[in-house]
Amino acid sequence: xxxxxxxxxxxxxxxxxxxxxxxxxxxxxxxxxxxxxxxxxxxxxxxxxxxxxxxxxxxxxxxxxxxxxxxxxxxxxxxxxxxxxxxxxxxxxxxxxxxxxxxxxxxxxxxxxxxxxxxxxxxxxxxxxxxxxxxxxxxxxxxxxxxxxxxxxxxxxxxxxxxxxxxxxxxxxxxxxxxxxx
Amino acid sequence: xxxxxxxxxxxxxxxxxxxxxxxxxxxxxxxxxxxxxxxxxxxxxxxxxxxxxxxxxxxxxxxxxxxxxxxxxxxxxxxxxxxxxxxxxxxxxxxxxxxxxxxxxxxxxxxxxxxxxxxxxxxxxxxxxxxxxxxxxxxxxxxxxxxxxxxxxxxxxxxxxxxxxxxxxxxxxxxxxxxxxx
DNA sequence: TAGAGCATGTAATAGGTTACATGATTAG
DNA sequence: CTAATCATGTAACCTATTACATGCTCTA
Numbered sequence: 001x002x003x004x005x006x007x008x009x010x011x012x013x014x015x016x017x018x019x020x021x022x023x024x025x026x027x028x029x030x031x032x033x034x035x036x037x038x039x040x041x042x043x044x045x046x047x048x049x050x051x052x053x054x055x056x057x058x059x060x061x062x063x064x065x066x067x068x069x070x071x072x073x074x075x076x077x078x079x080x081x082x083x084x085x086x087x088x089x090x091x092x093x094x095x096x097x098x099x100x101x102x103x104x105x106x107x108x109x110x111x112x113x114x115x116x117x118x119x120x121x122x123x124x125x126x127x128x129x130x131x132x133x134x135x136x137x138x139x140x141x142x143x144x145x146x147x148x149x150x151x152x153x154x155x156x157x158x159x160x161x162x163x164x165x166x167x168x169x170x171x172x173x174x175x176x177x178x179x180x181x182x
Numbered sequence: 183x184x185x186x187x188x189x190x191x192x193x194x195x196x197x198x199x200x201x202x203x204x205x206x207x208x209x210x211x212x213x214x215x216x217x218x219x220x221x222x223x224x225x226x227x228x229x230x231x232x233x234x235x236x237x238x239x240x241x242x243x244x245x246x247x248x249x250x251x252x253x254x255x256x257x258x259x260x261x262x263x264x265x266x267x268x269x270x271x272x273x274x275x276x277x278x279x280x281x282x283x284x285x286x287x288x289x290x291x292x293x294x295x296x297x298x299x300x301x302x303x304x305x306x307x308x309x310x311x312x313x314x315x316x317x318x319x320x321x322x323x324x325x326x327x328x329x330x331x332x333x334x335x336x337x338x339x340x341x342x343x344x345x346x347x348x349x350x351x352x353x354x355x356x357x358x359x360x361x362x363x364x
Numbered sequence: 365t366a367g368a369g370c371a372t373g374t375a376a377t378a379g380g381t382t383a384c385a386t387g388a389t390t391a392g
Numbered sequence: 393c394t395a396a397t398c399a400t401g402t403a404a405c406c407t408a409t410t411a412c413a414t415g416c417t418c419t420a
Binding site for chain 2: 370
């Protein structure tokens with residue numbers, strides 16, 4: 001299995017409470033829609049798979065005056081699989097880190113701090129690399145128009161890396177407060 | 183055709199000068215590798231397609247003491263197709279905007295300014311939306327741990343949107359200088 | 365002679381989107 | 393009665409990755 005993000009996201013949503021396929025779509029849209037999307041073509045097959053793997057159960061609900069719906073809930077085994085994913089250390093992508101953090105409430109706070117810290121260190125390395133390039137490649141040294149366009153993407157890298165690092169620091173300190181207050 | 187990003191990226195690289203499939207991989211790695219990747223499984227089929235569509239030509243090069251290589255170059259029709267893509271206005275994703283800007287030297291500067299400005303306006307709207315949520319959803323009003331984790335992703339949205347907007351302003355002013363100095 | 369780097373390419377598969385099909389119920 | 397919303401699902405398709413196969417040339 002490769003990334004299979006949607007699989008774990010659906011499992012993650014289920015970990016926050018039982019819901020139907022339809023609910024999952026809405027919940028993802030509301031909660032993390034600004035950086036992550038799922039389509040029906042994924043939700044329903046994934047739910048089927050999750051049930052066949054015993055990582056989820058479902059019951060059919062028929063309330064008065066509403067269409068029937070299948071309400072899914074995560075199993076203990078499903079929880080274990082989710083935690084395994086949350087623990088896996090390939091958070092090169094912002095999305096993956098952000099998703100894992102969003103579902104982080106099922107983890108000890110210290111794990112989340114550690115995860116953020118590792119991510120922060122990666123970004124600090126990236127920023128350092130960008131800074132090194134920018135030291136000899138900047139508007140003062142640029143000769144051709146194409147170099148400007150290269151510089152813009154480099155600046156994007158710098159500016160966003162800085163933003164990521166700041167965000168990490170902020171989140172870390174809140175998590176540390178939460179950990180103390182507990 | 184849908185997004186087909188790699189197709190246009192390869193065309194874009196070709197627009198900067200003739201090169202082989204192997205070169206394309208290296209060039210992408212060096213120039214935009216920090217936010218975009220291509221695999222061989224894409225490069226070679228895309229090059230074949232580009233040639234069949236007359237958007238690229240190639241000649242076989244055999245220099246002394248080196249393996250043979252196919253050197254591809256973009257055609258006028260290919261250029262037109264690239265420009266069409268650069269002009270298309272679906273830059274929701276950072277990557278797409280960034281790629282288009284990277285290949286922006288084939289466009290008039292004003293087009294690039296306009297593109298950045300549209301992107302900036304989108305990001306300003308996003309930021310406004312995040313700010314609105316943050317107004318009633320922040321550490322002072324949060325009750326459950328899960329809400330903190332939601333807040334973290336919201337903050338990520340805010341912090342990065344701000345960074346994008348700053349970057350836009352910076353790039354815009356450099357582009358304006360370039361336009362004047364021309 | 366072994367390994368690194370140059371160089372081209374393909375087959376299998378995964379992951380995801382789009383567009384469609386189907387149907388119940390509620391509000392205007 | 394019609395549109396919106398609730399609700400489930402599938403088939404076709406596209407894009408991209410992974411992993412492999414092949415072979416040349418230079419350097420240590």
